[in-house]
Amino acid sequence: MNRILIVAEHDGSRLNPAIAKCVTCARGIPDAEITVAVFAADPSAVAADAAAVAGVDRVVTVTHPIHANALAAAIAPQLTELAAAYTHVFGPSTTFGKDLMPRVAALLEAPQVSDLMAVESATRFRRPIYASNAITTVETVAGSKVVATIRIASFEAAGVSVAPAPIEATTVAALPATHTRFISVSSARSDRPDLQTAAKVVSGGRALASADNFGILFKLADKMGAAVGASRAAVDAGYAANDMQVGQTGKIIAPELYLAFGISGAIQHLTGIKDAKTIVAINKDPEAPIFEVADIGLVGDLFQVVPELERLLG
């Protein structure tokens, strides 16, 4: 029996959709029993979400006021204590999971498989290295717990369960560290779909030439029901917010459709979009490397194509 503990990422009221993908990954491990752990100030809504994910056998909750905001230093000692009864401890390869899981792995003296993209057995996994220019298969040594961050672009979300899993409140002896304090978070909240889970993404590069010009992509995205992304060059230039960055060091996404406007296609950007089902590239430069990976390419001026698309899609 492989006992798998998945730590829930959430915003206090909803379970992050990345967790349903971690569950799919965990179900790929033979003879798996899956538990989702929710650390929250008030876990009830998030626990109910987690209990409804198909494949989840059990949800455990740890309630503490410090968990009103997710802090790795607060969660890690408690998650480590819970992990004693499990063979595998998984988190999503989001900034939440990337921050937390290595801290847990170190406390467990266990190796971590970062960006786990495929399960070959309970101890053998595949993961990308060198900005996804190589894939390595790794095997954990016998007797070791396996800690992993799950590359969510590699897995479909598990569906909704007909019979929700049981939810158990639990207590742990380990106290959350208090040397780390949450101050604030600023995010451009919008009604647009979330970049990491959107089915369609419209993305812009340095060729947009200004933050104002990004407005034309937002208009097109709203018409298509798409999220908006950006290349590192566009973010570095200040045309787009940091949370819009797609690529090796930004978000790695797998939408049905990715529309790249004025993005040249640097290796680190392509890393972030390799799992998109259909990549469309619009670029003035016919030699742009993005055309090598595009399913549909159009050599043209984005300032002409974007308004035309918006009109013709009407």
Added chain:
Amino acid sequence: MKRILVAIKRVVDYNVRIRVKPDGSGVITDGVKMSINPFDEIALEEALRLKEKGIVEEVLAVSIGPADCQQQLRTALAMGADRAILVQTDAVIEPLDAARIFRALCERESPLLAILGKQAIDDDCSQTGQMLAALWGRPQATFASKVEINGEVARVTREVDAGLETIEVDLPAVITTDLRLNEPRYVKLPDIMKAKKKPLDTLEPGALGVTPVERLKPVKFEPPPVRSKGVMVKDTQELIDALRRKGLA
């Protein structure tokens, strides 16, 4: 003396196109250009700026790996680090052992901050800083885009999926750097000459009580799957037709 410890990893330069060895035993690193991991350069730059603001007196650059890592440490000294330590080993060092080595050095050197890159661009693990913080029993502020030191605490803005998060951590602490924290300075020729006189000590992991252990065995390496060649369309109308055929518009 107040100091900052900075981790410097020797990696294949980011401009090199990586190729997997035909027998799948690794990637080709013979004869390719090696550099400081770009995120570690940002870590060093931040440490140097904190020294220039008078917050610390010394910047200590540490690398772990073969003798050739001295090249990257010399570059770090030329950028402005005051001294360097190479923990020399030809063994493969997994993040947990790297963290153990840094922990031992943190206990010996008692830095105000340990600053590391948020990930190395070779294995893309993004683990060592967080593991160091756990083993050292100190706070971590990962993916930093802004760092302010106020007495006994650091206020750090972090690049997170939702946007920008600000946290406050008690010192000493571990910080890992994101891309937009700063732009590293260029090394000037006279500084390269001066760096040759700066101290660079070498010691073995065993001297820090660490024996590297293999916990994750690499089984094989493969090139990534190649996407099949797409089609080119002439104008926006053709693009929409192509999208409609795929049911995407």
